[in-house]
Amino acid sequence: MALANKKHERFFSTAGSDADKVSTSKLAEVKDLWDKDVASGSNLSLLNDPNLGPLIYQMQQMQDELDELRRHIVNDVVGQTGATGATGPQGPAGNNGSDGADGTTPTMTSLSGSSLPTSSRGLSKGKLWNNRGVISIA
Secondary structure (H helix, E strand, C coil): CCCCCCCCCCCCCCCCCCCEEEEEEHHHHHHHHHHHHHHCCCCHHHHHHHCHHHHHHHHHHHHHHHHHHHHHHHHHHCCCCCCCHHHHHHHHCCCCCCCCCCCCCCCCCCCCCCCCCCCHHHHHHHHCCECCCEEECC
């Protein structure tokens, strides 16, 4: 399933010359206020506001969700390196792989991709890897 188009729009820009560009000094001022509120615990008083409280709650839920997505992508998608496959037997031609164990050239039906790594991370150019069931070349 493909990723759907985004539905949100930015609140402000930090670069360029668009009308919604906020100055770096204003961002620094707001960040300083936020840091002071967090350090003193004052940011939690926003939860007591009957209008802002539910909004702040939902924003925290979205932040938790984004953190979990980031964790999943970094640890489960990008950070995984598949197991290294076993070294196969060397045929009579030596370790150059020109012949199989019994002196014959293997056919595609006798090859298995089950021991291929599941990530291209760390592979040298031209090495095969299992990309969710599709054999890919690094």
